[in-house]
Amino acid sequence: MTTRSPHHAVTDAQPLIEVQGVTKRFGGVPSLSDVSLSILPGTVHSLVGENGAGKSTLGKLISGVLIPDEGVIRLDGHPVSLRTPREALSHGIVTIAQELAIVPGLSAAENVFLGVEPRWVWAVKRRELRQRYLELSERLHFNIAPDVVAGSLSIAGQQQVEIMRALARQARLVIMDEPTAALSGAEVEALHEIILSLANEGKSVLLISHFLSEVLELSDSITTLRDGRLVRTVTAAEATESSLIEGMLGRTLESAFPAKRSATSTGEVVLSIKDLVAPKVEGVSFELHAGEILGIAGLVGAGRSELARAIFQDVRRKGGEIRLGGQPLASRSPTVAIERGMVMIPESRKEMGLFVGRSLKENVSISALRSLSRFGWISARREREVVGESMTRVAVKAANTVMPASGLSGGNQQKLLFARTLLCSPKVLIADEPTRGVDVGSKRAIYDLLVEMAATGMGIVVISSELEEVIGLAHRVLVMKGGRIVKELEGEEMNQKTILEAAFAGTLMVEEHQ
Ligand SMILES: Nc1ncnc2c1ncn2[C@@H]1O[C@H](COP(=O)(O)OP(=O)(O)OP(=O)(O)O)[C@@H](O)[C@H]1O
Numbered sequence: 001m002t003t004r005s006p007h008h009a010v011t012d013a014q015p016l017i018e019v020q021g022v023t024k025r026f027g028g029v030p031s032l033s034d035v036s037l038s039i040l041p042g043t044v045h046s047l048v049g050e051n052g053a054g055k056s057t058l059g060k061l062i063s064g065v066l067i068p069d070e071g072v073i074r075l076d077g078h079p080v081s082l083r084t085p086r087e088a089l090s091h092g093i094v095t096i097a098q099e100l101a102i103v104p105g106l107s108a109a110e111n112v113f114l115g116v117e118p119r120w121v122w123a124v125k126r127r128e129l130r131q132r133y134l135e136l137s138e139r140l141h142f143n144i145a146p147d148v149v150a151g152s153l154s155i156a157g158q159q160q161v162e163i164m165r166a167l168a169r170q171a172r173l174v175i176m177d178e179p180t181a182a183l184s185g186a187e188v189e190a191l192h193e194i195i196l197s198l199a200n201e202g203k204s205v206l207l208i209s210h211f212l213s214e215v216l217e218l219s220d221s222i223t224t225l226r227d228g229r230l231v232r233t234v235t236a237a238e239a240t241e242s243s244l245i246e247g248m249l250g251r252t253l254e255s256a257f258p259a260k261r262s263a264t265s266t267g268e269v270v271l272s273i274k275d276l277v278a279p280k281v282e283g284v285s286f287e288l289h290a291g292e293i294l295g296i297a298g299l300v301g302a303g304r305s306e307l308a309r310a311i312f313q314d315v316r317r318k319g320g321e322i323r324l325g326g327q328p329l330a331s332r333s334p335t336v337a338i339e340r341g342m343v344m345i346p347e348s349r350k351e352m353g354l355f356v357g358r359s360l361k362e363n364v365s366i367s368a369l370r371s372l373s374r375f376g377w378i379s380a381r382r383e384r385e386v387v388g389e390s391m392t393r394v395a396v397k398a399a400n401t402v403m404p405a406s407g408l409s410g411g412n413q414q415k416l417l418f419a420r421t422l423l424c425s426p427k428v429l430i431a432d433e434p435t436r437g438v439d440v441g442s443k444r445a446i447y448d449l450l451v452e453m454a455a456t457g458m459g460i461v462v463i464s465s466e467l468e469e470v471i472g473l474a475h476r477v478l479v480m481k482g483g484r485i486v487k488e489l490e491g492e493e494m495n496q497k498t499i500l501e502a503a504f505a506g507t508l509m510v511e512e513h514q
């Protein structure tokens with residue numbers, strides 16, 4: 001565990017950044033209203049709040065991505081113009097955004113130093129930059145070769161490139177918008193170390209996170225936002241997980257997970273996988289029963305998402321058999337899988353799940369159009385009704401259903417995918433990191449929904465890097481490593497320790513003997 005270092009904020013220090021009375025509206029609707037806060041040098045300042053509370057918007061105002069409608073931002077006590085990210089960068093403000101922004105065609109090293117050096121310098125200093133890249137990645141304990149094409153990296157890998165890019169600049173303030181959402185275990189620990197060492201070096205970090213334990217562990221100050229308004233700013237010592245939740249939601253949350261209903265491994269087999277081989281999947285077999293929630297755990301890179309995609313026919317399988325409801329799934333297209341009653345909520349909503357340019361309504365009803373148009377035409381009213389209903393059930397927070405999905409906050413985009421799934425009422429649901437970026441209150445709503453759907457006889461596969469989530473929800477868990485299932489755990493034997501032991505089996509011993 002990372003320990004908080006004693007970089008106590010001196011209260012009379014000159015703030016690095018002062019945000020004063022800032023308001024930002026979209027189409028007349030305020031996303032932030034009259035928000036003020038100060039970030040002191042050498043501190044970690046966190047922002048917490050529900051999905052859509054305005055956290056990213058505030059981050060974007062400070063990093064020059066958005067311009068406030070009202071209010072001022074001061075740097076070192078003087079009003080400052082932050083009208084573009086470049087301008088913010090010239091003042092030492094860098095961002096690691098919620099939606100990753102790497103250039104997929106360039107190498108990792110090129111991405112890291114992009115825009116820092118003029119192109120001719122780049123050509124001359126290639127070797128030197130390579131050296132700097134290696135130093136940086138060593139300091140961060142990252143393991144990405146400088147020449148690898150960034151677009152071929154996993155989400156976690158792409159994020160690591162973004163982190164290196166932020167640190168390669170002479171930053172005074174690093175804004176991190178949900179930096180650990182796509183990371184797991186050791187990578188999270190490494191990032192925590194980085195955050196603390198930045199603060200120790202006198203830099204400031206503005207951290208946006210839904211992991212309240214992380215926020216409490218790392219922060220000096222914590223600001224809570226609700227509905228675009230500032231609830232309060234407190235020191236981490238004054239805050240607890242439940243006081244933060246109360247501030248975010250305006251109510252308390254009894255427990256994080258719904259009560260477990262009894263395991264139903266006696267239900268009929270709805271999905272059966274035999275000797276499945278696909279990229280990064282090395283011969284996987286298991287059965288999923290009606291009414292069962294099956295967890296899949298493992299480290300980043302263990303092959304969990306690849307398994308999901310292979311089952312859903314999103315990547316070609318090289319061998320093995322998939323049976324849905326007893327019948328072989330011969331076709332190799334996701335469309336047929338959907339028709340046969342299997343739906344996937346993918347890991348990367350931006351690339352695979354969501355049509356960001358289309359309306360919320362279209363995004364939700366897209367897979368269900370067939371059933372909505374049973375009589376040959378789609379009743380607009382019926383569509384509006386059912387879309388509205390399912391959006392309410394998963395608590396998507398939006399002004400209306402005709403706005404483009406790009407206008408939703410990150411967590412609300414994730415919930416939108418759930419609303420779509422509800423409309424399809426599938427027999428098998430594969431959910432890959434279903435609550436990534438979702439706030440604590442909405443997480444509970446999604447858990448309730450998964451448990452409810454299972455109770456109606458759906459078979460559900462939940463892939464998650466959050467062990468608590470797997471343990472809290474699943475009747476049974478499969479642990480993956482190196483593309484294989486290395487352990488199956490059930491009931492009482494399912495806990496953090498047993499899962500981690502299986503996930504790390506072999507790896508730890510190797511490291512210890514080095
Ligand atoms: N470009 C945009 N157009 C319209 N509305 C927007 C736009 N960007 C943000 N909003 C709205 O502003 C509000 C705040 O969004 P923001 O992204 O700041 O939330 P957040 O606190 O970061 O949430 P999350 O935890 O889900 O990431 C939301 O209601 C969102 O719909």
Ligand SMILES: [Mg+2]
Pocket residue numbers: 055056057098177409410411
């Ligand atoms: Mg956000």
